[in-house]
Amino acid sequence: xxxxxxxxxxxxxxxxxxxxxxxxxxxxxxxxxxxxxxxxxxxxxxxxxxxxxxxxxxxxxxxxxxxxxxxxxxxxxxxxxxxxxxxxxxxxxxxxxxxxxxxxxxxxxxxxxxxxxxxxxxxxxxxxxxxxxxxxxxxxxxxxxxxxxxxxxxxxxxxxxxxxxxxxxxxxxxxxxxxxxxxxxxxxxxxxxxxxxxxxxxxxxxxxxxxxxxxxxxxxxxxxxxxxxxxxxxxxxxxxxxxxxxxxxxxxxxxxxxxxxxxxxxxxxxxxxxxxxxxxxxxxxxxxxxxxxxxxxxxxxxxxxxxxxxxxxxxxxxxxxxxxxxxxxxxxxxxxxxxxxxxxxxxxxxxxxxxxxxxxxxxxxxx
Amino acid sequence: xxxxxxxxxxxxxxxxxxxxxxxxxxxxxxxxxxxxxxxxxxxxxxxxxxxxxxxxxxxxxxxxxxxxxxxxxxxxxxxxxxxxxxxxxxxxxxxxxxxxxxxxxxxxxxxxxxxxxxxxxxxxxxxxxxxxxxxxxxxxxxxxxxxxxxxxxxxxxxxxxxxxxxxxxxxxxxxxxxxxxxxxxxxxxxxxxxxxxxxxxxxxxxxxxxxxxxxxxxxxxxxxxxxxxxxxxxxxxxxxxxxxxxxxxxxxxxxxxxxxxxxxxxxxxxxxxxxxxxxxxxxxxxxxxxxxxxxxxxxxxxxxxxxxxxxxxxxxxxxxxx
Numbered sequence: 001x002x003x004x005x006x007x008x009x010x011x012x013x014x015x016x017x018x019x020x021x022x023x024x025x026x027x028x029x030x031x032x033x034x035x036x037x038x039x040x041x042x043x044x045x046x047x048x049x050x051x052x053x054x055x056x057x058x059x060x061x062x063x064x065x066x067x068x069x070x071x072x073x074x075x076x077x078x079x080x081x082x083x084x085x086x087x088x089x090x091x092x093x094x095x096x097x098x099x100x101x102x103x104x105x106x107x108x109x110x111x112x113x114x115x116x117x118x119x120x121x122x123x124x125x126x127x128x129x130x131x132x133x134x135x136x137x138x139x140x141x142x143x144x145x146x147x148x149x150x151x152x153x154x155x156x157x158x159x160x161x162x163x164x165x166x167x168x169x170x171x172x173x174x175x176x177x178x179x180x181x182x183x184x185x186x187x188x189x190x191x192x193x194x195x196x197x198x199x200x201x202x203x204x205x206x207x208x209x210x211x212x213x214x215x216x217x218x219x220x221x222x223x224x225x226x227x228x229x230x231x232x233x234x235x236x237x238x239x240x241x242x243x244x245x246x247x248x249x250x251x252x253x254x255x256x257x258x259x260x261x262x263x264x265x266x267x268x269x270x271x272x273x274x275x276x277x278x279x280x281x282x283x284x285x286x287x288x289x290x291x292x293x294x295x296x297x298x299x300x301x302x303x304x305x306x307x308x309x310x311x312x313x314x315x316x317x318x319x320x321x322x323x324x325x326x327x328x329x330x331x332x333x334x335x336x337x338x339x340x341x342x343x344x345x346x347x348x349x350x351x352x353x354x355x356x357x358x359x360x361x362x363x364x365x366x367x
Numbered sequence: 368x369x370x371x372x373x374x375x376x377x378x379x380x381x382x383x384x385x386x387x388x389x390x391x392x393x394x395x396x397x398x399x400x401x402x403x404x405x406x407x408x409x410x411x412x413x414x415x416x417x418x419x420x421x422x423x424x425x426x427x428x429x430x431x432x433x434x435x436x437x438x439x440x441x442x443x444x445x446x447x448x449x450x451x452x453x454x455x456x457x458x459x460x461x462x463x464x465x466x467x468x469x470x471x472x473x474x475x476x477x478x479x480x481x482x483x484x485x486x487x488x489x490x491x492x493x494x495x496x497x498x499x500x501x502x503x504x505x506x507x508x509x510x511x512x513x514x515x516x517x518x519x520x521x522x523x524x525x526x527x528x529x530x531x532x533x534x535x536x537x538x539x540x541x542x543x544x545x546x547x548x549x550x551x552x553x554x555x556x557x558x559x560x561x562x563x564x565x566x567x568x569x570x571x572x573x574x575x576x577x578x579x580x581x582x583x584x585x586x587x588x589x590x591x592x593x594x595x596x597x598x599x600x601x602x603x604x605x606x607x608x609x610x611x612x613x614x615x616x617x618x619x620x621x622x623x624x625x626x627x628x629x630x631x632x633x634x635x636x637x638x639x640x641x642x643x644x645x646x647x648x649x650x651x652x653x654x655x656x657x658x659x660x661x662x663x664x665x666x667x668x669x670x671x672x673x674x675x676x677x678x679x680x681x682x683x684x685x686x687x688x689x
Contacts, residue, residue: 028471032478080458138668139677141458142614145405145607146661146668153658289462326477326484331470335463343449343460350453 004353010301014294014341016348018308021336028332034325046318047311055185055200056317059272060284061310062202065209066264067288068306069216070257072297076220077253078233083129083144084261085285086151087122091262092269093155094121096163096276099176110180114270115208115263122262123255125151130254134247140254148285159278172277182271203271210303212260217299219256229253261285283331290334293341309334370511372642374518376635381523382593384631385530386411386585390609391616391623392533393581399541399618400574401554401680405461406446407582408606409468414439414586416472419486419597420479422493428591431493432526435590436583442468443579451571454684465606473599486590486597495524495592524592526584533581537620550574554678557685567685585609611664618678630660 004013026036047057067084074081081087094117104110129143159171168174182204185197220226232239232249240246264284269276291309295301316330340348390407397404414435422431442464449460473484480486503521506513541547549570553560557567589605590597608630615629616622636643637656644650 028474032474080456082458082462132665132669136669138665138670141405142610143665143668146611146665149604149607149661150658150665153654153661156657157652157654286462286466289459293459324477326473328470328473328477328484331466332474333470335466335470338459338466339445339449339463343455343457343463344453346453346455 017340043315047314055197056314059202060313064306068291068302070261071292074257086148087261090125091118091122091265119259123259126258134250201272205267213299388627389585397578406464409465410582411586415590418587419590435587439583440579447575
C-alpha cells in the first residue's frame with residue numbers, strides 16, 4: 001500500500017471517517033422519521049449556543065480528555081487499554097477517600113490531593129492487568145474488560161457497605177465537605193452584572209485536563225521514557241535489543257494510562273456530583289477509545305476529539321429533550337466513529353492512497 | 368437444601384446458562400478460526416431486539432428467531448469485513464459493534480414502539496413455550512427420578528435443547544471433519560492452510576457467519592424465551608461472561624458447556640441469596656458472586672490454575688505472501 005502524505009493521515013482520514021459516521025447517522029435520523037438538518041441545528045444551539053451549553057460541553061469534554069489520553073498513551077506502546085471505565089471507577093474511590101477523610105483548608109490543596117488519589121487508585125487498578133500481561137502473558141484486552149466488571153462489583157460492595165453514611169438507603173457516599181467543592185466556571189467567569197455558565201457543571205478540572213494533555217505531549221515526544229514507550233510500540237524485539245525492558249514499559253505505560261483514566265474522577269465525582277455514586281463514569285471510559293482513535297493518539301488530537309464528543313453528548317441530551325430522538329443516538333455515532341477510525345480505517349485509507357498516487361503521477365505524465 | 372429447592376436452582380441454572388452457552392460456542396468458532404470477537408455482547412443484544420420486535424409484529428417466535436439471527440449476522444459481517452477484508456483491528460471492531468448495538472436497538476425500539484426503548488410484552492406464540500418431554504407427567508410421582516425428569520430435564524424451551532445439542536455437534540464438526548481441522552488450522556497457522564490450497568479468507572468468513580448465527584440464537588433466547596420481550600441493555604454483560612467462559616474452557620466445546628453451566632449456576636445463586644446462606648451457614652456477598660466469573664477468568668488467564676493459551680494466529684489479519 002502506498003503511503004499517504006502526513007497531513008492527509010492526520011487530518012483527512014479522521015475527517016472522512018467522521019463524515020461517513022455523520023452521514024450514516026443522518027440516514028438513521030431520516031429512517032426514524034426525524035429531520036437530520038433540524039437535529040444538527042438543535043445540537044449546535046443546545047451545545048454551543050450559550051455559555052450554559054458550553055458549560056456542559058466542556059464538562060463532558062474534560063471527562064473524555066482524561067480517558068482519551070489514557071487510551072492514547074497505551075496505544076503508543078501498542079497496548080489496548082479497554083479498562084478505562086474500571087480505572088475511572090476506582091479513581092472515584094480515591095477521590096472520595098481523600099475528600100471525606102481529610103479536613104482540607106482550601107479547595108486547591110484538596111484538588112492536588114484528589115488528583116493524586118485518583119491517579120493512584122486508577123494506576124493501581126491498571127497495574128494488575130499490566131503485571132499479568134508482562135509476566136504471565138495474559139491478554140491485556142481481556143483482563144482489562146474483566147477488571148471493568150470487577151471494579152463495578154467492588155464499588156457496589158463499598159457503596160452499600162463501608163462507604164455509605166449511617167441511616168442512608170442510597171448507595172452513595174455522604175456529600176463531600178464544603179472546602180473540597182471545586183470552583184465551577186460560573187464561579188470563575190461570572191461578574192456581578194453578567195452571570196455566565198449558569199448552573200453548568202464545567203469546573204476547574206477542565207484546566208487540569210488541558211495540563212494533562214500538555215504533560216502527555218511532553219512525556220511521549222520529549223522524554224527518554226516516551227521514546228522507549230514508542231520504540232516498544234513500534235517493535236518489541238527491536239526495543240529489547242536496545243536494552244528496553246518490556247516488563248518495565250508495559251507496567252509504567254499502563255499505570256500512566258490507568259492514572260489518567262482515574263483522574264477523570266476529579267471532574268465528575270469531585271467537581272460535579274460532590275459525592276461518589278454508583279455508575280458515575282457513565283461510559284466515559286469507553287468513549288476514551290473513540291476519542292483516542294479520532295485524535296490519532298496525539299494529545300492535541302485528543303483535545304479536539306474530546307471537545308467534539310463533549311459537543312455530541314450535550315447536543316444529544318438536547319435532542320432527547322426537544323425531539324423524539326433518544327440520547328442513545330450518540331452511542332450510535334460513537335460506535336460509527338470507532339468503527340471507521342479504528343477498524344475500517346483501511347477502507348478510508350486505501351482509496352485515498354490510490355488518489356494521492358494518481359495525483360502524484362499525473363503532473364509528470366503531462367510534462 | 369431440600370430436593371425441590373435444589374431442583375429449582377438447577378433449573379434456573381440451565382435457563383441462565385443457555386444464552387451463555389450459545390454465545391460461548393459462537394465465540395469458539397470465530398476465535399478458533401483466528402478472529403477475536405469481543406462483539407458477542409452486541410450481537411446478542413441486536414438479535415434480542417429484532418427477534419422481540421418481529422415476534423411481536425408477527426406473533427411467531429420462530430419468525431422472531433429468523434430476524435434475530437439476521438440482525439446478528441449483519442453485525443457479524445461488519446466484523447468480518449473490518450477484520451478479514453480490510454485487515455482492521457479485530458478488538459476495536461468488536462468494541463464498535465457492541466456500542467452500535469447498544470445504541471441502535473434503543474433508537475429503533477423508541478421509534479417503532481415508543482415505550483422508552485423496549486418492545487411490548489410478548490405472549491402466546493410470540494414466545495418460545497416450554498416443551499414437556501414424553502412421560503414427564505406420568506413419571507412425576509416416581510421419587511427422585513420423577514421430579515428430576517419433570518423439573519430439570521423436561522419443561523424447557525426448544526432453544527435450550529438446541530443449545531445443548533450444539534455442543535456435541537460442535538465437537539464433532541471441529542474434531543471429526545475435514546472442515547473442522549481446517550478451521551482449527553486457520554486459527555493456528557493460516558499460512559499452512561493457504562499453502563494447502565484452501566482459502567483462508569473463505570474459512571474465516573464461514574466461521575464469522577456461524578458465530579453470527581449462534582449469537583442470533585442467544586439473543587433471541589433472551590427476548591423470546593428467558594424474558595417476554597426486549598428491554599434496553601438486556602444482554603447485561605452476558606456476552607462478556609460467555610467470552611470469559613470460552614477462555615475458562617480453553618476454547619473447547621465440552622468444557623465450554625461446563626464453564627457456562629458453572630457461570631449460570633453462579634448467576635442462579637446470586638438470585639437466591641437466602642438459599643446460599645441457609646446451605647453454607649454464612650452470608651455470601653452478592654457482589655462477590657457477580658464478580659466471580661470475571662475473577663475466575665483472570666486467574667485462569669494468569670495461568671495460576673492451568674494455562675489458557677488462545678489460538679496462535681488469533682487477532683492477526685492474514686496477509687497472503689506475494
